[in-house]
Amino acid sequence: MARSATEAPRRATNGTATRPKRAIRDLQSAVEYIDSLVNYEKQAWVDYKRKKYSLARMSCLLSALGNPQKKFRSVHIAGTKGKGSTCAMLGAMVSNCGYTVGVYGSPHVRTVRERIQVNGELISDDDFAACIAATAAAARKPRVGTPTYFEVLTAAAFRHFADVGADLAVVEVGMGGRLDATNTIQPEVVGFTSISYDHQEQLGNTLSLIAREKAGIMKPGVLAFSAPQVKEVRAVLKQAADELEIPLKFTGEDVEFSLRFEASRGIGRHTRLCLTTPSSKFEHLHVPLLGEHQAINCGLALSIVDALKSRGFTLDDQRVMDGLAHVKVPGRMEIIREKPRILVDVAHNAASVNALMRAIGQNVIADSMVVIFGCQKHKDIRGMIRGIQLGADKIIFTRTSSPRSADPHDLAAEYLEQCGRVGQVTESLEEAMDIALSAVSREDLICITGSFYLIAEAVRKYSEPQPAGV
Template sequence: MQTSDVILDRLMALHPKVIDLVLDRVHRLLDALDHPETRLPPVIHIAGTNGKGSTLAMIRAGLEGAGDVCHAYTSPHLARFHERIRLAGELIGEDALADLLAECERANGDAPITFFEITTVAAFLAFSRLPADWTLLEVGLGGRLDATNVVVPRLTVITPVSMDHEAFLGDSIEAIAGEKAGILKPGVPCVVGPQQEAALEVIEYRAARLGAPLHVYGQHWHVAEENGGVVFQDETGLMDLPPPRLLGAHQVQNAGMAVAALRLLGRADGAAAAMRDAHWPARMQRLSRGPLVELAGAAGLWLDGGHNPAAGIALAEALGRLPARPTYLICGMLNTKDVTGYLRPLAGAAVRLNAVPIPGERNTLPAAETAAAARSVGLEAEEMSTVAEAIEAITAETPDARILICGSLYLAGRVLRENG
């Protein structure tokens, strides 16, 4: 039997474009497979620019804490493709994944289809065949024309919308919000996280046209840090909760969206578990073991995959909450991102940035360009060839440094693989 990696490599060649936002190809393949998307456990569909994965992880932790069984589909993966598909709480196994991919490949034949589209269909096929209480779907890109947007969900969630992927979603916050709001469905409630006014107006306009009830942050529900914990309040009442396991003030907002979703799903008894048990790699993650941790020695090694200006703001805030310690950044980014916008908020948070390329990524930004962008916003910067070289340079200068590897989920994935 062929391995999933061999099949995935073949699937990458079925369409000349990595991203091509239409739904025709997905509908064609779903039809060939007798529409597994119509046989999923009740769906919670999550779109937005920042916080989708963390919010999904908290909702899943809350549902599981309440005793429910969840399927989950997320992207991109970090170390292995299997991370994208979680069946009844467990990552999909190699044999099951290879069989599903082969089945989808046979049904598709040689017809053009993007990698994300055909692998999304494979996830739907898996979810349709194994009982569970819920299916959690994270939008890949945008919403309106995303391959996941072929379902009729029980609940939708729109996390904060900001500028990102402008080449595909539009060059204004209104245009991007319109794409995210494309997951709204008639009569299906939607939890809306904190939004810029222009984005919220677009979401509210589309919801009104569809008759989709909105539950909006600041109007229908509120969340805040208080006395070391989190206080959530909506029309049902007030909840005192433990702090989120995931770090950063932005995670309090994500936690609020998760709790609002649990309330609407009738699973508020899982709210404390949503705070306590959620795990989401490469979001201000402290690495505790592995070759790179050993190389860092006494230095603390952290990892974050945020890559847009809003993520830079959240990251700077999270660093400001940690105990005082000299902080150094190891940063690698893609050339499709707003590098200066991402780095500007971090200018006052670090002693220096060591710029690296992302190994194996054709769209990596050269280290020299990342370093130049850092200097342009007032960050001292040096170029390095690898993450390991950067760690060695930092620890030679400041053995007890805090080292944060950041700038890209693709870099985060490489680090996790290298670190075992």
């Protein structure tokens, strides 16, 4: 039985990690092992202190594993929203130029193997089990101690990238940056997606404090790029870069960048961008992911592609564009069923919900939209609901499967207070879907959003059946 996420990590009497309950030989036993570890992603409350979030244990674990993170070059991506999409686009563009590229991200939607990919392919069951087994064995060595769920997955990803001889790893920060387990790499380039309010209990209750934590991935001698930021965030990132005496470039300011929304018969509604540097020129490039926010993420990814050219990577612009064209990211404006139309998106803070509502309004034609919404209790609930009510014709509040889930009755009360409208309340996604299905017609849209946990459940239960062999 998996150990409660609120319990302390299991330790042997000598201070080292205990042996897994059974040998790790396959995917199931590997998942059982990591599920037995402390998982801060699932805890109802996390006290963000150096004692809990320390790079010392992660460094010891990687050392015991042979320091796999030193065997490949990397790019490190931090931010509040858009990290996963940026990593996916960057990975696809570089891999299409003939390089072996690993991408590490979190959380996952369908399977934990999504977190570790090489050239767009998920790590295999056997390789996942082998890397987790190797990491578990390393954790039992003296002075390492019991790692967390995220630390084991991060170390296993680094081990896999080293095993396959990755030329580049694109690594997404889990939370924050300064004390994140991924901050053990020495990257070629670091990038910052849009930074806004999220995880305030851990990172701080002002944008300056949040930005300072994320700026912690900057390192001496490492190029830094950022998507456009609000003034407060921009100042913090600039100060951090100045202290390290490294260049920091913002797309739209230091990197020539523009975007526009358009519609055509062949592609439909979409966004195009232009980005120009002394060594790259991308004109009217079609962004495969919907929404203006994804064009901004794409601009950051292209800026990093250009920077990698100066670091010795041979990247042909046409092959870069061809690689971008086929990018798909699970849980980002993903239509999982056509009849009725069900769209899922992992928007989980106020800024991403606002971006989602704008993107749906621009790109999806529907007579009306029913939103099923559930989120974590420590989120900016007021801000998220303010964003949702701008696009929803009907809102159904529900509970996520996480211990951190907000009470749907509290969500409905906030909605009533803000908007003067009554939302329906359910205790489960199934109940919410029953109500939504009874309310929509053929031309309507059901949108499920607010939490990775809710989206994962929706994808599992309501995705269109795949044809045999797919």
